Amino acid sequence: MDFITELLQNQIFISAVLGWLVAQVLKTLIHLIITKQFLMERMVGGGGMPSSHSATVCALATSVGIKYGGGSFEFAVTAMVAIIVMYDAMGVRRETGKQGRVLNEMMEVLMNMGKQISVEERLKEFVGHTPLQVLMGAILGIIIAAIVMNI
Structure with missing residues (x-):
């Protein structure tokens, strides 16, 4: 105590x-x-x-x-x-957020093409400053x- x-x-x-x-x-x-x-x-x-x-x-x-x-x-x-x-x-952390944003955009394109991607797979974009x-x-x-x- x-x-x-x-x-x-x-x-x-x-x-x-x-x-x-x-x-x-x-x-x-x-x-x-x-x-x-x-x-x-x-x-x-x-x-x-x-x-x-x-x-x-x-x-x-x-x-x-x-x-x-x-x-x-x-x-x-x-x-x-x-x-x-x-x-x-x-x-590093800011660049990670930028990469997350780009990868999320790529996943959106794949989803629009009919690929099955769950929402939980989205990467965090708010990680750096x-x-x-x-x-x-x-x-x-x-x-x-x-x-x-x-x-």
């Missing part, structure tokens, strides 16, 4: 979790406003504005930097993890960490 109590009092952990949670809620609301459709999948799914990956790792790195300082090994590790995660979100989505997630994470660490 002490572990859970300590975890819930850990400002660094709380910053990272809140970074993710706030980004996911914002992503869902933005999707609702733009498409006029509520998709619960947006609360846990990847892709979209803002990047919850960026918000999470930037909240983590920022809160570690505030607590241990910019010269600490803890900050160096979390900052490098944040850079790798954000780079991956804009690179644009640079703007990553930037907005990063800013969100930094702000959340600054607030949590000053409470």
Whole structure:
């Protein structure tokens, strides 16, 4: 029980979790406003504005930097993890989403030609992020960490 109590009092952990949670809620609301459709999948799914990956790792790195300082090994590790995660979100994961979109279009063509393809076989297209989505997630994470660490 002490572990859970300590975890819930850990400002660094709380910053990272809140970074993710706030980004996911914002992503869902933005999707609702733009498409006029509520998709619960947006609360846990990847892709979209803002990047919850960026918000999470930037909240983590920022809160570690505030607590241990910019010269600490803890900050160096979390900052490098944040850079790798954000780079991956804009690179490999974004390309995966583009490929998913193309493959889904190809499946539509095959279905129109009479081929039997189930709807469950569609690939996810929201997996990566644009640079703007990553930037907005990063800013969100930094702000959340600054607030949590000053409470």
